[in-house]
Amino acid sequence: MKPFSYHRASDAAQAVARAAELPGARFIAGGTNLLDLMKLGIEAPAHLIDVNGLGLDQITETPAGGLRIGTLVSNTALSADDRVRRDYPLLTRAIAAGASGQLRNKATTGGNLLQRTRCPYFYDTAMPCNKRLPGSGCAASTPGAVTRPLGVIGTSQACLATHPSDMAVALRALDAEVGTLSADGARREIPLESFHRLPGAMPEHDTVLRPGELITHVTLPAPVGGRQLYHKVRDRASYAFALVSVALILQPDGTGRVALGGVAPKPWRRPEADAALPRGAGAVMERLLEGARPLSGNAFKIPLATRTLAALLKEAA
Amino acid sequence: MMDFDQPAGDSRIDLSRILGQPATRIDGPLKVSGAARYAYEQHDVLEGQKVGYPVLATIARGRITAMRTTAAAAMPGVIGIVTAPEVGKMPKPFAFNVAPLFGGDEVVHYHQAIAVVVADSFEEARAAAARVEVDYAGETGGFDLHGLWPERREDARDPVARVGDFEAAFAAAPVRLDHDYSTPAHSHAMMEPHATLAHWQDGRLTVWTSNQMVEWARTGLASTFGLSEDQVRVISPYVGGGFGTKLVLRADAILAAQAARRLGCPVKVALPRPAVMNNTSHRAATLQRIRIGAEADGRITAIAHTALSNTLPGGRGENAVDQSRWFYAGAHRLFVHHLGEMHLPESNAMRAPGEAPGLMALEIAMDEMAEKLRMDPVAFRIRNDTQVSPEDPDKPFSDRHFSECLTRGAEAFGWSDRPLRPGSRRDGDWMLGWGVAGAYRGGPAMTSGARLRLQPSGRLLVETSMTDIGTGSYTILAQTAAEVLGLPLEAVEVRLGDSDLPASAGSGGQWGAASATAGVYAAGLALRTEIARRLGVNDADTLVFEAGTVRGSDGARSLADLAAEGEIVAEDAIRFGDFRKRQIVATFGAHFVELGVHALTGEIRLRRMLAVCDAGRILNPVTARSQVIGGMVMGVGAALMEEAAIDTGRGFFPAHDLAGYEVPVHADIPVQEVIFLDTADASATPLKAKGVGELGLCGVAAAIANALYNATGVRVRDYPLTLEHYLDELPA
Numbered sequence A: 001m002k003p004f005s006y007h008r009a010s011d012a013a014q015a016v017a018r019a020a021e022l023p024g025a026r027f028i029a030g031g032t033n034l035l036d037l038m039k040l041g042i043e044a045p046a047h048l049i050d051v052n053g054l055g056l057d058q059i060t061e062t063p064a065g066g067l068r069i070g071t072l073v074s075n076t077a078l079s080a081d082d083r084v085r086r087d088y089p090l091l092t093r094a095i096a097a098g099a100s101g102q103l104r105n106k107a108t109t110g111g112n113l114l115q116r117t118r119c120p121y122f123y124d125t126a127m128p129c130n131k132r133l134p135g136s137g138c139a140a141s142t143p144g145a146v147t148r149p150l151g152v153i154g155t156s157q158a159c160l161a162t163h164p165s166d167m168a169v170a171l172r173a174l175d176a177e178v179g180t181l182s183a184d185g186a187r188r189e190i191p192l193e194s195f196h197r198l199p200g201a202m203p204e205h206d207t208v209l210r211p212g213e214l215i216t217h218v219t220l221p222a223p224v225g226g227r228q229l230y231h232k233v234r235d236r237a238s239y240a241f242a243l244v245s246v247a248l249i250l251q252p253d254g255t256g257r258v259a260l261g262g263v264a265p266k267p268w269r270r271p272e273a274d275a276a277l278p279r280g281a282g283a284v285m286e287r288l289l290e291g292a293r294p295l296s297g298n299a300f301k302i303p304l305a306t307r308t309l310a311a312l313l314k315e316a317a
Numbered sequence B: 001m002m003d004f005d006q007p008a009g010d011s012r013i014d015l016s017r018i019l020g021q022p023a024t025r026i027d028g029p030l031k032v033s034g035a036a037r038y039a040y041e042q043h044d045v046l047e048g049q050k051v052g053y054p055v056l057a058t059i060a061r062g063r064i065t066a067m068r069t070t071a072a073a074a075m076p077g078v079i080g081i082v083t084a085p086e087v088g089k090m091p092k093p094f095a096f097n098v099a100p101l102f103g104g105d106e107v108v109h110y111h112q113a114i115a116v117v118v119a120d121s122f123e124e125a126r127a128a129a130a131r132v133e134v135d136y137a138g139e140t141g142g143f144d145l146h147g148l149w150p151e152r153r154e155d156a157r158d159p160v161a162r163v164g165d166f167e168a169a170f171a172a173a174p175v176r177l178d179h180d181y182s183t184p185a186h187s188h189a190m191m192e193p194h195a196t197l198a199h200w201q202d203g204r205l206t207v208w209t210s211n212q213m214v215e216w217a218r219t220g221l222a223s224t225f226g227l228s229e230d231q232v233r234v235i236s237p238y239v240g241g242g243f244g245t246k247l248v249l250r251a252d253a254i255l256a257a258q259a260a261r262r263l264g265c266p267v268k269v270a271l272p273r274p275a276v277m278n279n280t281s282h283r284a285a286t287l288q289r290i291r292i293g294a295e296a297d298g299r300i301t302a303i304a305h306t307a308l309s310n311t312l313p314g315g316r317g318e319n320a321v322d323q324s325r326w327f328y329a330g331a332h333r334l335f336v337h338h339l340g341e342m343h344l345p346e347s348n349a350m351r352a353p354g355e356a357p358g359l360m361a362l363e364i365a366m367d368e369m370a371e372k373l374r375m376d377p378v379a380f381r382i383r384n385d386t387q388v389s390p391e392d393p394d395k396p397f398s399d400r401h402f403s404e405c406l407t408r409g410a411e412a413f414g415w416s417d418r419p420l421r422p423g424s425r426r427d428g429d430w431m432l433g434w435g436v437a438g439a440y441r442g443g444p445a446m447t448s449g450a451r452l453r454l455q456p457s458g459r460l461l462v463e464t465s466m467t468d469i470g471t472g473s474y475t476i477l478a479q480t481a482a483e484v485l486g487l488p489l490e491a492v493e494v495r496l497g498d499s500d501l502p503a504s505a506g507s508g509g510q511w512g513a514a515s516a517t518a519g520v521y522a523a524g525l526a527l528r529t530e531i532a533r534r535l536g537v538n539d540a541d542t543l544v545f546e547a548g549t550v551r552g553s554d555g556a557r558s559l560a561d562l563a564a565e566g567e568i569v570a571e572d573a574i575r576f577g578d579f580r581k582r583q584i585v586a587t588f589g590a591h592f593v594e595l596g597v598h599a600l601t602g603e604i605r606l607r608r609m610l611a612v613c614d615a616g617r618i619l620n621p622v623t624a625r626s627q628v629i630g631g632m633v634m635g636v637g638a639a640l641m642e643e644a645a646i647d648t649g650r651g652f653f654p655a656h657d658l659a660g661y662e663v664p665v666h667a668d669i670p671v672q673e674v675i676f677l678d679t680a681d682a683s684a685t686p687l688k689a690k691g692v693g694e695l696g697l698c699g700v701a702a703a704i705a706n707a708l709y710n711a712t713g714v715r716v717r718d719y720p721l722t723l724e725h726y727l728d729e730l731p732a
């Protein structure tokens, strides 16, 4: 681990000001992802700005009838919140499907959105990896590589990896927005749809956040109702990243929304696929996964996604 | 030395009061409270301990052409760097080590240790290690076993065993099976990574380490560093799991000892978790072919098992065919074991080496064969059970109750109610399946010694180099000593894992419990003899040891009283005679499983598991059950998820942690039941006991594969049984 300086900020303005003063600074919240990556030499920030003292740990109601979730609300607290359980059960279910109880106690809302990929080659600093070291190549795309955990759609030649968050898949289906603050005082409300990037030629950028930009909160629009289900398929019954996960919101009239995890560099949703919901799982996936480029080891993710959605539709009916 | 040179007769052990009782683990409270000090936590045994962090090769094969350490050496806290080229080639520590652990410029596998950076703190050592720069001249190598298989599967020129005329008998058999099976490489994935603290003083080396075999480790260190064995002391009181990867020395010990010697200070080295997968050892992947021919009545007439496994040149691979030689009858037999030389990291022993992957294949084949014969798979196995070696009718099994395992299990599991047709039973969207498989594992025993010291306080110390790798050695050895000396369990204290103590069998191959209790039994008899001598009694057997007293014709005296003048010490060891080799001493079991497969998503959820074990006298039903259910959990892993996937282009295992290499979690494990048959194998040990630690794993994965078939009608012959193997064949 490279030596770093450590700073505690006491409010959001101070945190972003500090970040602007200290090039190469990173925010640290629960530390469940960033610290692991620092110990492994994958991330090497020169400065850490601890945001746990910012007071952004409340869930409040918005004038629009939704919820504003402070970035420091833990995954445990968010999934257990009565309003979330009642009005956004999809979010509760998705969070509970992720990590372990201990990790969710530490993991924060903003940190969860910014967790990095679980591509095995990203974790070995001896391997070429465009996401870790831009321009070094992609170890996962050479013959003989282990490709089972990688993505099937939205990937690029430069990077084949997925985004591992479960929470983000639910937030995508719920049309959440990410609220940020920059050192110049600018605030943005970024729709989750455009928050995570596709890798293209620059897989090192997972999101559209700018250096030093702080996530302050996530906003949920007014509840949309319907049956809300999240199902995560993995090789063991718990405590594993998704092979495929499916978020479904199904309205009584058969319309609804579908988002996928485990298949793409971002939570995967398409309006034209949502529109196909009344015609069943096959019709949805035809649109949702159109243009997929599965790899030798992960082509099964496509039928698996279809089958998992079919199971959810059956359960929701 | 006590020679065990004929089967045990009736003895007081048959009437045991403490042995065989369900005592809970003596070391349990220490472990759950953190008071048990593991190798890396020996903070107070020495002043001035420094921390070493390994530098690992990042090519699979080749040569180091340059190593630049100046920048690393200038990092804060760094005390020194020891590099493999500067140390030069070192002798291989032990016959069972395959890859070099350290020294020289040749790289034979990915993440081979090539330097160790020593600093004041772990963090400083790790930061500096990241700054060591290495240039290599890489070479290509063979990394894909599948390329060798088409040729090897046909090649029977050099069989392990051949009896009768397999080819002719197979061709003539009315019912035949011929299929290929595969098992992937497995990682031991034990909880405690390898770790060692090394210290030199006056030319003597002491290591606190995590090792299953204290004597082997001592021999290995002595030969590596050119010392005599009495110049080396190995201390390994607690081992946080080993599963075979800690049978022999690994790089942590060599790096720590090398650095401590060169830098003149105690050095400790733990392998970081990401190093465990490629730096240490793994269970080889196997490709297997099984052919079985049978008469219409279910009698096997011909059986052949061929397997190929990966190994570095000079290694032994994974012999997946041996259990098939002894498990089922059949006159015409052929067994072939091919080594596929590959340049992957070292494959070596892992829990039930050979049997675990061998039975994963064989016990699917038996299920398939039963189906072809329209027989109950339980009945088919019973039909082919044998009491003598299938290769030699004059060689009996010492004590074999395999059929009883099957019938007891079938009864307890309600097997008669099983779904007869695959895919015929449902619970909503869950397709239910039941499966059975047989288990076989040898019952080895090795020389083992102990010293017993009766204290003036009346307490008894038991000292042996035996290890407790989480298995319960502390507890069963205390029970053995208490039994023989007629003491309450609380009066016995057990000291383990130190090469200064009497040499023991160590822990491996499920020989530990049987051998080490026999060693303590021998020492116990020696102590009884010594006590008798002090009482002026010729025959210790005329004395009654009971409730802390010894009673003879002259009345009773307390043991404390006898030792009041000074401790009474006796030492002995057990040696196992050749008569054992004229029979087959082995353990047997049957596994039953019920599971559900989601008809849409293909997810598998186990519903219940049952194991019935025939393993001789059960020394402690609590610790034995824990061993068996732990084995069953490992079997669930092998069936459903465990795979050390190979990057066949680069020649390494890319999964470096327990998120990438999955083992079962609690949510994967259903109700587990274990039944021990009430057996006692007089040829096994004086206590008539055999091991169970590996038996519990054997056959489990095949029972699950068979249940998957019964649930879905899809036969999967490649492990792990992940859903891509059968998803497309499930109902839409």
Ligand SMILES: Cc1cc2nc3c(=O)[nH]c(=O)nc-3n(C[C@H](O)[C@H](O)[C@H](O)COP(=O)(O)OP(=O)(O)OC[C@H]3O[C@@H](n4cnc5c(N)ncnc54)[C@H](O)[C@@H]3O)c2cc1C
Residues within 6 Å of the ligand: A026, A027, A028, A029, A030, A031, A032, A033, A034, A035, A036, A051, A071, A097, A098, A099, A100, A103, A106, A107, A108, A109, A110, A111, A112, A113, A114, A115, A164, A165, A166, A167, A213, A214, A215, A216, A239, A240, A241, A242, B659
């Ligand atoms: C073993 C294991 C298993 C896991 N399994 C799952 C799983 O199944 N599903 C799943 O979804 N997740 C899983 N996770 C990931 C876990 O959810 C994340 O580690 C966690 O959500 C990260 O939150 P944190 O607060 O700890 O983030 P940190 O580690 O503190 O930070 C993560 C990143 O976010 C940045 N950051 C944090 N807060 C802010 C902010 N306010 N503004 C700007 N940047 C910020 C940091 O700079 C850093 O780059 C697992 C993690 C582990 C270790």
Ligand code: SF4
Residues within 6 Å of the ligand: A117, A119, A120, A121, A122, A128, A129, A130, A131, A132, A137, A138, A139, A140, A141, A150, A158, A159, A160, A161, A203
């Ligand atoms: S897939 Fe992406 S994360 Fe994985 S090695 Fe390639 S560039 Fe790196």
